[in-house]
Amino acid sequence: MASELTVEAIDVALDGHPGARLLLDWWQRERDRTGALPRRSAFDPVDFAGLLGAINQIQREPDGRLRFRVRGERLVSPWNRLGGVQFVDQLEPASYRDLVTGNYLEAMAGGVPTASRVTITVPGHAPLIYRRLTLPLMDRAGAADCLLMFNVDSLDPSYRHHSHQVLAALIRDAEG
Numbered sequence: 088m089a090s091e092l093t094v095e096a097i098d099v100a101l102d103g104h105p106g107a108r109l110l111l112d113w114w115q116r117e118r119d120r121t122g123a124l125p126r127r128s129a130f131d132p133v134d135f136a137g138l139l140g141a142i143n144q145i146q147r148e149p150d151g152r153l154r155f156r157v158r159g160e161r162l163v164s165p166w167n168r169l170g171g172v173q174f175v176d177q178l179e180p181a182s183y184r185d186l187v188t189g190n191y192l193e194a195m196a197g198g199v200p201t202a203s204r205v206t207i208t209v210p211g212h213a214p215l216i217y218r219r220l221t222l223p224l225m226d227r228a229g230a231a232d233c234l235l236m237f238n239v240d241s242l243d244p245s246y247r248h249h250s251h252q253v254l255a256a257l258i259r260d261a262e263g
Contacts, residue, residue, distance in 0.1 A: 090260045091208040092186050099202040099220060104239050106138045107220050111200055114222045114235075124198060124225045127156075127233045141241040144224075145175065145191055147232040152176060153191055156233075159241065180261030183207070183254075194221035195234050207253055209260055215253035217241065 101107035113134070117125035127146070132139055144157035153175035175191065178184040186205075194201050200222050207215040217240040224233035240246050 090182075090210070090257050091206075092182055093206045094186060094190060094203050095206075097202045097204050097218060099200045101202055101218050101220055101239050106135075106141070106237065106239060106242070107202075109135065110138070110220060110222060110235070110237055114200060123229075124223055124231055127224045127226055130224070130235060138237065138242075141238050143236045143238070145234045145236060146226060147192075147195065147230075153188065159238070179258045182261065183257060191221070191234055191236070194236075195223050195231055198223055198231060207257060209253050209256040212253050212256055213249070215250055217246070217250070 099107070099111060113130075114125055117129050127144070130144075135142070139157075140159045142157065142159045143155055145153050146156050148154050155173060155175070158172075172178060175188050176184060178187060190203060200220060202218065202220045204216060204218050209215075217238055220237040220239065222235040222237075223231050224235055226232045241250070
């Protein structure tokens with residue numbers, strides 16, 4: 088059996104998770120207040136302190152690369168062996184990088200909150216399943232080039248170890 092990656096769209100409420108509700112309510116309030124996508128600068132981390140470890144903020148740079156502006160510490164991965172990933176195009180293996188890049192670009196372009204369930208199956212390991220809420224944001228110039236991504240499952244203490252093992256196995260599997 089080979090490694091397999093799947094993504095499926097799910098309800099943005101993430102089964103009623105309070106963190107998802109908090110973020111969705113904030114996003115909608117900001118959108119209603121301004122009549123546009125919330126600005127990246129409107130996100131005050133103090134208001135979401137309990138969720139920060141499960142949040143990434145991604146911004147499209149002028150050259151088109153997607154850069155991690157904020158990386159939640161609960162979203163630890165074997166990519167740290169590279170000295171810390173700063174850009175999405177540094178993720179390994181290519182199959183995962185392509186999946187994440189496509190999802191992030193689609194979420195930015197959509198202009199509405201989206202959610203998905205990602206399943207990574209690697210031989211010899213229990214599947215890694217995680218849900219993520221993505222909220223498009225505007226940058227300082229007013230372009231929809233930012234994304235707030237909340238990985239609700241990373242709040243579970245067992246997630247970190249399991250995700251590290253599965254992602255490391257996925258990388259090894261891809262390397263041959």
